[in-house]
Amino acid sequence: MVARLSDKNPVIPGDALIGEMVPPPMFDEVSFDSYIPDPNEPSQAAAVAAARDFVARASKVRGGKRGFFRKSAPPQGIGLYLDGGFGVGKTHLLASIYHSMPEPKAFATFGEVTNLVGALGYADALERLSGHSVLCIDEFELDDPGDTMVVSRLLSELSARGVSIVATSNTLPGQLGEGRFAAADFLREIQKLAGIFESIRVDGPDYRHRDLPPAPEPSSDAALLEQAENTQNATLDSFDELTAHLATLHPSKYKSLVDGVSLVCVSDVHPAADQAVALRLVALIDRLYDADIPVVTSGVKLDELFTPEMVAGGYRKKYLRATSRLLALSRFAETAA
Template sequence: MVARLSDRNPVVSPEQLIQEMVPPSTFDEVSFDSYIPDPNEPSQAQAVAKARDFVVRARKARGGKKGLFSRKQATQGIGLYLDGGFGVGKTHLLASIYHSMPEPKSFATFVEVTHVVGALGFVNAVERLSQHTVLCIDEFELDDPGDTMLVSRLLTELTAKGVSIVATSNTLPGQLGEGRFAAQDFLREIRKLSAVFETIRVDGPDYRHRDLPPAPAPRSDTELEELAESTPGATLDDFDELCTHLAKLHPSKYKALVDGISLVCIEGVHPAQDQSVALRLVVLADRLYDADIPVTVSGSKLDEVFTDEMLHGGYRKKYLRATSRLLALSRFAESAV
């Protein structure tokens, strides 16, 4: 019988969350040298140079200067913000910075950072992360004023303790949260975050879609079931049942949910019914992409999961990123079978 994601209920300890703050395995071997700038996009070569310079300055900030009785005191941490479209290599550069910094260090998506703080408690999280040389935050996006204030306070305390921060996003710091909230408290926190970072723009086309065909056509239910049964380590889930199961799990467990899976097959895919379902699918797509797990479906195409209304709303960039990643994984599934 084929396994189902809907039957898996992983347990993840707070300590494990800290230990897992590393780049996805896809980026284990990347470096500044392996980043190939697009010759038609000078911003990419400039971003590499800025990232290299960030490492030099961040190492100095962590090393600090000699203080009273010759004990070293960390100076203020520095910040770098890589902004640009989807698939232009920002995560590659982020992981390259991570690999170039001394231990201890941490790498996580914005959502994973908030999950770690929630699991450990704010004071404990600051205590643990303040020992790190750098905190690399991928996909820096703000979903609500509470997250904004939490992260603003976290970054303020960490940089004061000498931790340098580097982040990637598809939205400039001053525009984070744009189109979602207009509360004055929220806007004030946004300005604080903007002051932390030096912003570098990385332009270019999405490499995941360069010279690639459109989304693969969905399989029939029969084809999907036969594929799942013949693929060791594959899972087969009904779309609605999977969405219901995701609602019962804290998103911090999604990484463990897909651990060890070789192929994810989903029957009866259709447009998400509401934002809560769609946002959980975004997190799942991110974890599948991080683990490089191919995805194949029946029902609707994977670029039809998020409705037009969603794609024109406040979470537009999240849904576009998830769509880009799901299409890459679905093409991977086509080439792998």
């Protein structure tokens, strides 16, 4: 019998979250040297230079002296913000910075940072991260006013304690939250966040879509079942069962949910019913992409998962990123098959 993600309910000790703050496996071996800038996009070469310079300056901050008197303040951490579209190599550069910095250090998505604070409590999370040389935050998101205030305070206090911060996103720091529900509530905190970062733009086409065909045709239910049964460590869920199960789990568990899975098969896929379902799917897709797990589905094409109304709304960039990643995983499954 094929295993189901819907039957798994991971239990994760809070203190294990710190140890998991590392780049996804696909970025284990990346470096500045392995980033190949597009010759038609000079911003990419400039971004590599800026990232190297950040490492040089941030390393000095952590190793710097605090002065002659005991009460002198620690050196202020520095910040770098890599802004750009999908698939231009921002995460590659972020992971390269992580690998180049001295221990201890941390790499996480914005959601994982907020999950960490929720699991450990603010004071404990601040204390555990305050000795790090750098905190790398991928896909900076401000979807909730409460998260905005907590992360703003956390980054400000970490920076004051000498922790350098580098982040990627698809929106400039002063524009985070624009076009989203209650965006006006974000303004004051966003302005505080914007002052932490030096912004560097990274332009270029999405490498995941370069010379690739449109969304693949969905599989039939019979073929999906056969592929799941013939693939070791594959899972097979119906779309509705999977989305219902995701609603019962905190997103911090999604990473453990797919641990050890080699292939995710989902039958009867249809457009997400509402925003809550869609955002949970985004979180799951991010974890699947981080783990490089191929996806095969039946039902509608994967580029129809998020409705035009959703894509036109405040979470547009998030849904486009998730679609880009999901299509990459489905093509990976086609190649593997």
